[in-house]
Amino acid sequence: MPELPEVEATRRLLDPAMRHARFERVLLRRANLRRAFAADFADRVTGATVLEVGRRAKHLLLPLSTGDTLLMHLGMTGDFRVEHRGRPAGELDPAALDPHDHVVFEMSSGCVVTFNDPRRFGAMDLLTPAERASHPTLTGLGPEPLARTFTGTTLARACAGKRTSLKVALLDQCVVAGLGNIYAAEALHLAGLSPRRLASTIATPGGAARPSAERLAVAIKAVLRRAVARQTRARYRSDEFRVYDREGEPCLTPGCPGRITRVVQAGRSTFYCRACQH
Numbered sequence: 001m002p003e004l005p006e007v008e009a010t011r012r013l014l015d016p017a018m019r020h021a022r023f024e025r026v027l028l029r030r031a032n033l034r035r036a037f038a039a040d041f042a043d044r045v046t047g048a049t050v051l052e053v054g055r056r057a058k059h060l061l062l063p064l065s066t067g068d069t070l071l072m073h074l075g076m077t078g079d080f081r082v083e084h085r086g087r088p089a090g091e092l093d094p095a096a097l098d099p100h101d102h103v104v105f106e107m108s109s110g111c112v113v114t115f116n117d118p119r120r121f122g123a124m125d126l127l128t129p130a131e132r133a134s135h136p137t138l139t140g141l142g143p144e145p146l147a148r149t150f151t152g153t154t155l156a157r158a159c160a161g162k163r164t165s166l167k168v169a170l171l172d173q174c175v176v177a178g179l180g181n182i183y184a185a186e187a188l189h190l191a192g193l194s195p196r197r198l199a200s201t202i203a204t205p206g207g208a209a210r211p212s213a214e215r216l217a218v219a220i221k222a223v224l225r226r227a228v229a230r231q232t233r234a235r236y237r238s239d240e241f242r243v244y245d246r247e248g249e250p251c252l253t254p255g256c257p258g259r260i261t262r263v264v265q266a267g268r269s270t271f272y273c274r275a276c277q278h
């Protein structure tokens with residue numbers, strides 16, 4: 001399942017191929033991904049110019065010159081490929097496509113952007129401004145962890161009064177947008193905080209940030225930035241994790257004698273070190 005770093009790396013791949021470029025041809029090779037495409041999808045996209053290639057949590061958001069926004073989600077196995085065309089738009093050789101290449105965008109930048117998705121849990125929706133403003137998965141999302149405005153204060157305010165564990169709170173999209181199971185565990189280890197402590201313990205009774213909240217916000221940004229950089233260099237290469245999937249292995253905190261333990265919280269595996277995470 002792609003997490004935020006993979007989606008951000010994908011955004012960076014698409015940006016030079018699609019931003020300020022016009023869709024010259026839109027080829028849908030099937031009627032649906034996770035959902036059916038809108039009947040007028042290709043008509044509404046063809047001829048439109050991409051104003052921006054943005055991301056919100058794990059969604060790619062492309063506002064178009066027509067006022068529509070193209071909302072794309074990678075699902076479990078979705079991936080984009082960008083190639084330079086070297087021939088006029090519309091002369092695509094279907095024999096050169098993979099059976100799982102479901103959508104092909106030929107852009108005025110000279111790039112062909114292909115969406116490949118073997119399991120088809122990905123999604124592409126075209127939203128009007130009103131639909132974007134009221135979209136159920138976009139409204140109610142918490143702050144972007146890589147935004148400058150995301151700090152220990154933001155995190156403490158969101159966790160104040162929460163009776164869940166800190167790990168479970170970090171997976172709540174209202175607390176922080178797009179932080180998944182892997183990077184929540186990684187950030188908690190880097191910050192030296194136990195995934196099992198109560199979320200509210202990083203805030204004062206008044207909701208202000210304790211030092212642990214500041215440490216955690218810094219750690220979340222650090223693990224995500226590092227993962228985005230790695231994914232941008234070599235997409236979908238598995239990351240080297242501090243704790244994730246390392247049950248029984250030595251802790252990587254300098255001087256820590258502990259080993260990584262696995263516990264299950266809210267049905268998901270959490271990996272952490274009992275010796276240095278409190």
Ligand SMILES: [Zn+2]
Nearest residue numbers: 251256273276
């Ligand atoms: Zn440790």
